[in-house]
Amino acid sequence: MANHKTSNASQTTREAQELLSVRHLKTYFPIKSGVLQRVTGYVKAVDDISFKLYPGQTMSLVGESGCGKTTAGRTILRLTPKSAGDVLFEGKDIYQLDAQELRALRPQMQLIFQDPYSSLSPRMPVGEIIAEAPRQHHIVPKAQFDAYIDKIMKDCGLQPYHRDRYPHEFSGGQRQRICIARALALNPKFIVCDEPVSALDVSIQAQIINLLMDLQAQYNLTYLFISHDLSVVEHISDLIGVMYLGDLVERGTKKEVFARPLHPYTQALFSAIPVPDPDYKMNRIILEGSIPSPANPPAGCKFHTRCRYCMAICKQQVPPSYEVEPGHVVNCHLYAGSPVVDDLVGSDDMEQQLTREKLAASGDIAAGAATARGQLSAEEIVSETLKEEARADSQGAVLDRGRKWMQEREQQLERMQADRRQVETAAAALQDEAAPAVRPDDSSKTEESLK
């Protein structure tokens, strides 16, 4: 990596600008019982998560409901108190800030919720909802304030005349735009989006996702995106973290995690995604039983009660974080033999892997190769570790699974592209055929001629 000038430069500057760093974060909620309200246990909502985020990136947290995604987002924003660990925002530990410092920092870290209706005050006109907080925080000089709010509204797809209307007069999608505008007006650097499109219709979802991505490009925003819809996550993220019962069990770049899900839970989760292609015969892993209670998680690996590869060691020892590919980290005993990483080292590699992917994607293959020099390629590492394991004991199944996954995904992709081309050519042909003699602009004429 060091021998390429531009990537080296961008790397160092980026490191300096690292926006968010979460280290071994834990959030436990006490369970109180009895007359004395004594604490009799803890719900381990977030139980050790670590990752780093750089400006302009989107990291998604995925997992089943109740696995702690929302709590993780809120703890990172210091809206829910942490139990252990650190959250560093631009190098500052936000849990060390006093009330005044925190207040000054608040505008830079925003939250967008799932339900756009209940988070908007029904008695306030939309203009006021958006303008209230930026006015208090003196985001822009008074003279420019109105123009600023107008611009924010326009960027979010709202019209200036919407300012005097009330939230109930808007549709679900528009209300979500209002929420986004309200967050954006504070000129934030970091936004936690908690299921922002889950309550919306497919076609509206697309509008909001496009809007979020446009704004990210325009304002260099950093998102922590929380969603259970994996197809949306795949579309929007750079990095993925998979949570199970409060643990971040796997993380890596989107490409890596989707192409080669390593953790048995991730594999099951991804295999459950319904694919809109009737020919696609899914090789589905049905998880038996339901998610155990976070108040009383299983010992050892928390997933062992539902894991098809469960071994003796899984019931006793918590698996460490293994870095199976550069930047692709998984907490699972199946990958014993891969280097154990401290969570943060892994995160840095995740960042480098992303840079490599980006460079490769932008056609700068040479640069991509240069950054990878000196390290085994991802495939080599996977096959090395997997081979070793297959030899070591009867875990050959893992190797097969990994291969099958890659093949299936590739075939599926090809088929879909072929279908798409077919549909497009068919549509194009049809449009030519049905090419109208009169354009709709001449509607008056047409209507008459039709009568």
Next chain:
Amino acid sequence: MARKSQKSANYLSARTIRRTAKENRRITRQFEQKLNRKHVAPSEYATTMKDPANVLEVEDLKTYFFTDAGTVKAVDGVSFTVPRGKTIGLVGESGCGKSVTSLSIMQLLQRPQGQIVSGAIRLTQDQGQAVDITQMPISAMEKIRGKDISMIFQEPMTSLNPVFKIGSQLDEVIGLHNPDMSREAVKERTIEMLELVSIANSRAVYDMYPHQLSGGMRQRVMIAIALACSPKVIIADEPTTALDVTIQAQILDILRRLKDQINSSIVLITHDLGVIAEMADEVVVMYAGRIVEKGTVEEIFKHPSHPYTLGLMASKPVVSRHVERLYSIPGNVPNPIEMPDYCYFRDRCDRAFAPCFGEYPPMISLSPTHKVACYCYQQSADTKE
């Protein structure tokens, strides 16, 4: 509805509203009288199926809501058939009338304002007989609901009674439709049903209350209740929307397996095209209360034809199909109270051309099973014939 009509309601004077309300009462009273009749001879609603291979035939169904702000034509001329043993998928955006269609079939519309105003819903009975649900009084409908046709709702909590144990709720359904079964036999059947839907400790769950179960377990209990009497048709309205993908996979698996075991048909309502592709044999796409396209699952996914279907497919991100930007259909659904007299999709359609400025397009056949309501295909159909 209240929210949707708000805008137009704001502009109605109190007098107009009073007048509409009065008129509505007059209309709905007539429908209600017919529904509340007692001792109706079964011959009055007896009919025969157009095609004996079908278990359910919906023909030109119109279901309107008579609200103070005006008449909402929630379902406006919908026709489709459900062959024995098949799964029909019903897709479309929120508010397009999917749920109203299914509630009409079940006669569970919110009355008195919601009424089936015309059309036929034929449900097969034994020995080549059939009944027309639109003509049935409530008393007769109650006898077939849960036995010949049953429904699974999106939110199982609202349809399970929170104060009764799971077991007794299932017992009740089974006992009601099998009056000569002994109590013990009913309980055994209940436990058997719970096992069928993969509830592991069924005897313990028998004595639990709904709130003690997880969302996925509750939905399984709902499926057990719906399937307890081996109905001919199961209507599943967004059965997995509130659930996680892994639980969704379990539930779909159970539904598919049980459907074959008891040889019934499913009408599956969902907005998730992935679920449709996986489960359905035939697909019906609805837009603003009407069917815009229908066909076999291959036809709809391989050759989506209506501009709305195309837009719907393009706007959903798909894992491993990479696009820079998602397509989003411009504009909004028309106001359900003042539907236009031309193609409902025209104001959002990127293909609109001269004929679209005429009346609502007819259903055009692209193949014996593939139909689409769009002028784009008129020529190809004309030349074929």
